[in-house]
Amino acid sequence: MPLRPKLAMLYERERNNAMLDIVTPESDAAASMWSGVVRHLHITPRAFLPMREMRELTLVAGKGIEGDRYMVGREEGFYSPKPEEGRQITLFEFETLIALKRDHDIDLGVDEHRRNVTTVGVPLTHLVGKQFWLGETLLEATRLSIPCRHIEEITGKSIFDPLINRSGLNCKILQGGIVRVGDVVRSMQ
């Protein structure tokens, strides 16, 4: 079934649920008023190489991160032969690292998930198709990231299965700028 009719059906069911009368437009708006923080920033210039922790990153709208392997014009990432806008910058929840330890006893370092930005307090999986602020820069989430065997090969850790549906977020950069550790991540609402 196409996504839209599925969603329409879901909303219809929600409307018919008497228990949800207590939900108002205001309360829905309040629910999307999250904000989080940039905890770590990483880049690497080529596939397979270790990610290097940075204090700040320079984001270029429509292109990527200066010095990173998926920056348009550089294209030396593992997936560069399959270009897509959402590779311009990728994000990962710090909370997932905690969950990996808690649920699977896997220690995964902030430099091992291979996404560029590690966030705290940001509901990344809710943001597909939405725009949000990362410090002074504006991003649009294109899709959830998908785990790949490549990362198991690099880390030597069995993390493919535990990372399904929480492997981060792929985004394109709508407005560039400098992103620093400690910057606020906030919704557009």
Add this chain to the structure above:
Amino acid sequence: MMAAMTVKTVVDDIADGGAGIKVFTLVDPDRWELPPFKPGAHIDVHLANGLIRTYSLCNDPTDNKRYVLAVKREADGRGGSIYLHDEIKRGGVIGVSLPRGGVPLPSHLTGFAFIAGGIGVTPFLSVAAHLRRIGRNDFVLHVISRGPPPLADMLAPLLQSGHVVIHDTWAGPRPDIVQLVGRPLADALIACCGPVSMIDAFEQASCDWPAVHVHVERFVAPPLPVDPQARAYVLALARSGQEIAVAAGESMLLDVPASCCGGICGACKVEWLQGEPVHRDRALSPAERERSLLVCVAGSASERLVLDL
């Protein structure tokens, strides 16, 4: 073809290691850190002529911006060392695999003995550098060589510190491997790297040792996916008429774009026409599996599998 991507390196230095040996130092083009390795690990070197050869890394794993390889020119070999010696120049680009393997060095053990035959000393140079750096001096490296030992410059500091015993079989008798291995110890590890005959003698001499305290350094291939049910089969491509033999447990070597390589993203979905695919993916519905499969993880239960390609 799902071609192996490699780590791009540049030849930063080529030094003379003596006895027909060249020491190659590989670095990232931007001098970035290279993928980490364990003491005694090895890498595959992908040469431009299509050859892939495996060599031990000689340097300390904390020296993380260089891969140092010592290659002996084997005139009667299969061509890899000749190509490296004769064709590779400083500044040349070489693709290498991620490092694999390494010598296990449990911290609770109180001694380590390494036995190397000739150029087989290379993994133990990395191990020795690691042990000395962490303050472990309880090891000895026996180097058995015909004539002066290889890589004298790299061995010199270890000779000076009394960690190396050279057994020059031109100047003296061939050492008794049984004697070097000694009686089994519960708190020591012994390891060997060298010609097959030496490894055989070592394995025989160490058969009474606890298996976890014995290490033989072989250049192992990357691990294959474990599937005891996997069988070899012929993959037939209906449109192109091509037929491909697929070994048991091997993935289909097809020119199909793949992404996750784990059977969830669906990027490598193709239609199959005849045969009995073994799907192994976690993306296709039962209905989809009636017509499609994911190349990255699928196998075949039938001798022949026909794809709509």
